[in-house]
Amino acid sequence: MVRVLISVPKRVKRGEAFDVKLLISHPMESGQRRDAMGEAIPRDIINSFVCTYNDDEVLRADLFPAIAANPFLSFAVTAEQSGTLTMTFIDDHGVVQTETASVTVE
């Protein structure tokens, strides 16, 4: 489990876009560096990210090396009814982590 900070407005207007922001604590090791002994440091990045809202997929992203450590993701979502954002990401070790945030539409 890595640390994640999610920023989503608690209440949003129906049909109006709102911002979802995520900070994920992750080294995002590119796989192109060598350590002090000259050994290659294995790649370790978050390679895929999916966000769903009440079972509707709203964003799917493949991530690549050359993204900074502790990546920041930000995207806009519109909602017609209250529900839950589910954000899942997978890293190179195959670790799957899921975070959720609830949104109230008014």
Add this chain to the structure above:
Amino acid sequence: MIWRLAFATMLVLAAADKRSGYQDASPETRAMQDDDASNPGFLWVQQGETLWAERTGNAGRSCADCHASIRGVAARYPVFDARLGRPITLAQRIQQCRVERQGAGPLAPDSDALLGLTAYVGLQSRGMPIQVSIDGPARPFYEAGKALFETRQGQFNLSCAQCHDGLAGQRLAGSVIPQGHPNGYPEYRLEWQGMGSLERRIRNCMIGVRAEPFAADSPELADLELYLGWRANGLDVETPAVRP
């Protein structure tokens, strides 16, 4: 005579025009710091907040069990510790509390846990002006710190003051030389891809001028931090700051 006058004018200007490193950072870096949701330093603050409430050590006490409010505390550090007879930094105070009051082992220097706790405490003073006191018994340590700041060192034979007093605002390898105020520590440096302490920053600078860095928790570092704190008096605390 003219040189002396020019130097005096420069010092007066420096006092009247203290600039946070924030003002020298790019608009993109400033934007990262301005929005807590995009400031990676808050990943450490989050960890620190958890540790603050966690009961630990032989005493089974958490920081929160004793400290109800710590607003404004970080703005006064380093402070003179009467019992030790020397100034100590905020991180050293946290370590002291852990060992003496919680009965727990000290945290590793520059560990995520210590940086997190320090950042969490620092955040409670964000927006408040730095007020480091050099009165009374702290005075000789301030003088020692000032002397260190102005002493040429390393193979490059440079003092801190030559760049951060004399050449602040000009450029070094394309980057603006900041005045070197410690008002955002611990801070997230893009160069480090992580959070770091003021000690780490000073160590970096010393390696940069090819000097032997002061040992972790050495009295020299505390003296230097006391001087830097006094020198930044009046600037707002920005912890956790984001810097290039």
